[in-house]
Structure formats: structure tokens, C-alpha cells
Amino acid sequence: MSPRQQRGEATVDRLLTAALRVFAESGQQGFTVSAVTRASGVSLGSLYHHFGSFDGLAAALYTRCMEQLFDEMTAVLTRARTARTGIRALVQCYLRFTEEHPDVALFLHASAYSGYLAAHADEIRRVKAVKLAVIAAWLGPRIEAGEIAPLPSPLIDVLILGPPAETARRWLSSTYDIDLAQAYRILPDRVWRSLQPD
Numbered sequence: 001m002s003p004r005q006q007r008g009e010a011t012v013d014r015l016l017t018a019a020l021r022v023f024a025e026s027g028q029q030g031f032t033v034s035a036v037t038r039a040s041g042v043s044l045g046s047l048y049h050h051f052g053s054f055d056g057l058a059a060a061l062y063t064r065c066m067e068q069l070f071d072e073m074t075a076v077l078t079r080a081r082t083a084r085t086g087i088r089a090l091v092q093c094y095l096r097f098t099e100e101h102p103d104v105a106l107f108l109h110a111s112a113y114s115g116y117l118a119a120h121a122d123e124i125r126r127v128k129a130v131k132l133a134v135i136a137a138w139l140g141p142r143i144e145a146g147e148i149a150p151l152p153s154p155l156i157d158v159l160i161l162g163p164p165a166e167t168a169r170r171w172l173s174s175t176y177d178i179d180l181a182q183a184y185r186i187l188p189d190r191v192w193r194s195l196q197p198d
Contacts, residue, residue, distance in 0.1 A: 059120030070131035088188035094164035
């Protein structure tokens, strides 16, 4: 990699890191292009050079955060030996990730349906599909072996990721009173039971 490419990657990283910090400290209202350029020390021209727009920066940050979550989930999944331990590990990993990386989790949950991601929805879906394919490849043989109910893939995703995602969303919000440690103890087996064959 040339020195110019290294500088470019460092600038991208600085912008994304600053953007996450701005979002965590100021919320969606304070998540502006001027706040990010001020926090990063990177010029507006450089931001547009690397991301095309502020929406492009937000989409890149969303993608980075999503990849971080999925990489941790696939890492725990590949160490699991049985269908039960794998499903439980996915649920626990999602909840643990939320607790250990609340800024990342907050950005994911708060941005999922925001307008600034709409222009980049196809790219985000493509990246997510690649990550979900790894999980599907692990689940496939276990479904064929009869260890997991043969449900449509989107519904399996909802049954596995839906409960921890909603728990995380509520924990991150000031509106709800939810005990993440309690969810960590209870949800993994409940989710596993929902995927067992009849």
C-alpha cells in the first residue's frame, strides 16, 4: 500500500471514529456534517472526497458497525459444536456486544430506518447478506440433520436475532426498564426452544 493510500485509510478511519463519537455524545440531532468535521479535524472537502456525501459517511459507519457485530457473532458461532450451543451463543453474543459497545449498538439501532441510509440501502443489504450467509451456512447442515426446524431463512433470522435486537433496543432507550443480565440468562434457551423441531 502506498503512503497516499495509507493516509487515505487513516483519514477514513478518523472520520468514522469521530462520527460515532459525535453520534454517541450528541444523538441524531447533533449528528451533522459540521460536528463530524470539527470533531475529526478533517476538512469538508476531504469528507466528500472519501464518502461522496454526509449520507455516504453515515452509511459507511453503519456498515462498519454492522460488520463489527456480525464478525463477533460468526466468531462465537464457529466455535459452537451443537445447534443448541450455537443458537445460544448468537443470542448471548448480541446482548454482550450491546453492553460492551453501546455506542456502536446505539448507532445501529437508531440509524436502521433513518433517511441518511436510504440512498445506500442496496450496498448495506449486500454487505448484510454476505454476513448472514455465513450464519446460514452454519445452520444449513443442522437443519438438514433435523436439529433445527426447517423454517424459511428470513424467519429463522427473525427468531434468532429478533429477541436480542429488541432487548438491545429497549436497553439502549431511556423509555424502557429492562435488565440486560436477566435477558442474557433467559433469552438464549427461549430462542433455542423456538427453533427446535416439533
